[in-house]
Amino acid sequence: MHAKTNPLATHSPAMLRGLCRAGQFTGQTAGLGQGHVQANLMILPAADAFDFLLFCQRNPRACPLIEVLEAGQFEPRCAPGADIRRDLPGYRVFEHGVLLREVANISDLWRDDLVTFLIGCSFSFESALIGAGIRLRHVDSGSNVAMFKTDIACESAGRFHGNLVVSMRPVKSRDITRAVEISGRFPQVHGAPVHIGHPGAIGIGDLALPDFGDAIALHDDELPVFWACGVTPQNVVQTSRIPFCISHSPGRMFVTDLHNS
Amino acid sequence: MHAKTNPLATHSPAMLRGLCRAGQFTGQTAGLGQGHVQANLMILPAADAFDFLLFCQRNPRACPLIEVLEAGQFEPRCAPGADIRRDLPGYRVFEHGVLLREVANISDLWRDDLVTFLIGCSFSFESALIGAGIRLRHVDSGSNVAMFKTDIACESAGRFHGNLVVSMRPVKSRDITRAVEISGRFPQVHGAPVHIGHPGAIGIGDLALPDFGDAIALHDDELPVFWACGVTPQNVVQTSRIPFCISHSPGRMFVTDLHNS
Numbered sequence: 001m002h003a004k005t006n007p008l009a010t011h012s013p014a015m016l017r018g019l020c021r022a023g024q025f026t027g028q029t030a031g032l033g034q035g036h037v038q039a040n041l042m043i044l045p046a047a048d049a050f051d052f053l054l055f056c057q058r059n060p061r062a063c064p065l066i067e068v069l070e071a072g073q074f075e076p077r078c079a080p081g082a083d084i085r086r087d088l089p090g091y092r093v094f095e096h097g098v099l100l101r102e103v104a105n106i107s108d109l110w111r112d113d114l115v116t117f118l119i120g121c122s123f124s125f126e127s128a129l130i131g132a133g134i135r136l137r138h139v140d141s142g143s144n145v146a147m148f149k150t151d152i153a154c155e156s157a158g159r160f161h162g163n164l165v166v167s168m169r170p171v172k173s174r175d176i177t178r179a180v181e182i183s184g185r186f187p188q189v190h191g192a193p194v195h196i197g198h199p200g201a202i203g204i205g206d207l208a209l210p211d212f213g214d215a216i217a218l219h220d221d222e223l224p225v226f227w228a229c230g231v232t233p234q235n236v237v238q239t240s241r242i243p244f245c246i247s248h249s250p251g252r253m254f255v256t257d258l259h260n261s
Numbered sequence: 262m263h264a265k266t267n268p269l270a271t272h273s274p275a276m277l278r279g280l281c282r283a284g285q286f287t288g289q290t291a292g293l294g295q296g297h298v299q300a301n302l303m304i305l306p307a308a309d310a311f312d313f314l315l316f317c318q319r320n321p322r323a324c325p326l327i328e329v330l331e332a333g334q335f336e337p338r339c340a341p342g343a344d345i346r347r348d349l350p351g352y353r354v355f356e357h358g359v360l361l362r363e364v365a366n367i368s369d370l371w372r373d374d375l376v377t378f379l380i381g382c383s384f385s386f387e388s389a390l391i392g393a394g395i396r397l398r399h400v401d402s403g404s405n406v407a408m409f410k411t412d413i414a415c416e417s418a419g420r421f422h423g424n425l426v427v428s429m430r431p432v433k434s435r436d437i438t439r440a441v442e443i444s445g446r447f448p449q450v451h452g453a454p455v456h457i458g459h460p461g462a463i464g465i466g467d468l469a470l471p472d473f474g475d476a477i478a479l480h481d482d483e484l485p486v487f488w489a490c491g492v493t494p495q496n497v498v499q500t501s502r503i504p505f506c507i508s509h510s511p512g513r514m515f516v517t518d519l520h521n522s
Contacts, residue, residue, distance in 0.1 A: 050311035050376075054329050057314070068315050070419060115311075158331060 006142070008032050013079065013255040017087035023104055026089045028144055028251040030123055035260050037078070037189075038253035039066050039118035040230030041088060042237075043106075043246040046071045049115040051158030055236070056117065058155035062164055062232035064120035064188045066256065072112040078256040084116050090249030092234070097241035106246055114246075119230045120189035121253055122167050124260045128182050134175045138216050144251040145169065147212035147229050151203025152194070154236065162239030166194060167229040168207065170222040179225060195226040202226065212250045267403070269293050274340065274516040278348035284365055287350045289405055289512040291384055296521050298339070298450075299514035300327050300379035301491030302349060303498075304367075304507040307332045310376040312419025316497070317378065319416035323425055323493035325381035325449045327517065333373040339517040345377050351510030353495070358502035363510055370507065380491045381450035382514055383428055385521045389443050395436045399477050405512040406430065408473035408490050412464025413455070415497060423500030427455060428490040429468065431483040440486060456487040463487065473511045 008016065008025065013036045019025035029038055044052050049071070056063035067078050074084045086105040093100045093109065122145070126136055138145050145167045152164040171179050176196060184192035195202045207224060208215050212231055218224060234247050248254065269277065269286065274297045280286035290299055305313050310332070317324035328339050335345045347366040354361045354370065383406070387397055399406050406428045413425040432440045437457060445453035456463045468485060469476050473492055479485060495508050509515065 046311070050307070050314060053311060053314045053318070054331070057318070057326055057329060065318055068318060070315070 016255050021086045029253045033255040037256045037258040038121045038123045041248040042117040042233045043114050046113040055157035055160040061228040066118040069116040071115050078258050088254050089252035092247045094245050097238040121230050122190050124189040125183045125186040144213035146210040148204045149211045160240050162236035165229045165232040165235045166226040168224050170218050171225045172221050190228045193225050193227050197223045277516050282347045290514045294516040298517045298519040299382045299384045302509040303378040303494045304375050307374040316418035316421040322489040327379040330377040332376050339519050349515050350513035353508045355506050358499040382491050383451050385450040386444045386447040405474035407471040409465045410472045421501050423497035426490045426493040426496045427487040429485050431479050432486045451489045454486050458484045
């Protein structure tokens with residue numbers, strides 16, 4: 001079994017961002033970007049920025065911060081020349097906790113009081129797992145990772161409250177110890193698993209019905225391994241009915257110039 | 262040579278805080294608190310809280326966050342029952358970057374919009390150094406650690422900008438490798454040294470004239486080792502002429518219930 005070859009796999013981060021900016025790429029970014037760090041996006045008005053920054057500080061596994069831009073700025077230090085308003089494959093716009101629409105760029109929505117948060121993404125440790133010989137079948141099959149809402153409450157901060165979202169990867173029993181050790185070395189991208197083995201124990205009813213991404217069946221010699229997921233902020237802004245925010249579309253990340261190593 | 266015995270050395274954190282609250286202890290906290298984490302304090306109005314939280318996020322060595330309280334709250338999670346307004350040995354009040362006065366409690370200055378930041382302190386890794394057989398002469402002699410302003414610029418955030426403050430400890434040449442390794446294991450309390458050996462290279466003119474704390478002479482077999490210091494925020498609010506803030510008095514920390522281990 002071979003991984004599907006993505007024709008964009010050899011593009012640099014800057015080339016990928018350029019395609020997004022030109023409206024020529026709206027797909028998922030898993031496996032793209034030549035091993036550079038990919039980031040979840042959350043954009044909030046300055047009035048909510050302190051509470052959300054505090055939420056991230058209190059929930060570092062779900063929301064490991066890569067960079068926070070100052071109000072109105074849209075060129076991050078982790079990707080000089082980039083424009084956060086146009087260089088992702090897709091965005092989601094929320095008002096009062098309701099997903100209003102998905103769009104390809106947010107230039108027309110930009111305001112000088114908007115604060116951009118870039119949050120670590122588990123795509124970054126996946127390459128380390130693969131490098132250690134741990135197969136990740138959603139990568140092999142070119143599908144999106146399966147993500148689930150849990151009943152694990154995050155630490156709240158100001159008006160931000162809600163439950164943790166996790167990503168699930170089937171891991172062979174014999175590989176689980178190493179998967180824990182390896183991912184634990186990446187605290188900036190969610191770190192070690194939050195749960196192994198019993199989906200029901202963290203409020204997940206049916207592994208065949210992920211809340212985001214694509215379902216993946218377990219094989220007999222595998223256990224489900226759950227990691228904190230950068231989609232958590234999207235769940236939290238919905239639960240908390242935050243007046244206005246913009247996120248990336250799940251699986252469509254911002255590709256930075258930072259190296260995973 | 263034996264360390265001076267402090268009659269408060271056997272007091273629990275709660276007992277020490279109670280003495281502060283009763284106005285019966287206004288001294289330095291180095292070596293006190295039975296190995297519990299001690300914290301630097303910075304209190305700012307909500308209007309400046311996002312910028313300062315971002316400053317801490319961008320300067321984690323100087324400002325490793327232990328806890329951030331929500332606006333108006335004064336009982337931290339790291340010390341249930343404590344009152345941040347009364348339970349430190351001493352406070353400093355700044356207006357527009359000028360130190361106005363030092364006081365024993367700040368109850369009369371409290372406002373509902375004040376946000377409290379607790380920042381890690383190198384006292385926490387000192388016990389690990391001592392445990393590894395590395396002598397710290399300022400601890401042996403019961404004096405305060407020597408602290409210096411440097412010419413190393415912090416990453417600015419909003420209106421907060423300024424230079425790093427470091428603490429200096431003389432370390433025997435043969436112990437320096439271990440001192441780096443051991444302190445590097447404590448990223449929540451400043452981590453590994455920022456400089457070793459040449460004070461002039463980081464803008465320090467004379468080791469005999471510390472900006473804060475007590476001078477300590479180098480012995481022939483020692484090098485000066487410099488760690489990022491939690492007094493940095495006090496330097497930054499002065500440089501940045503922040504309208505209003507309250508800090509701890511240098512060396513007079515908040516003793517939490519958290520264990521250093």
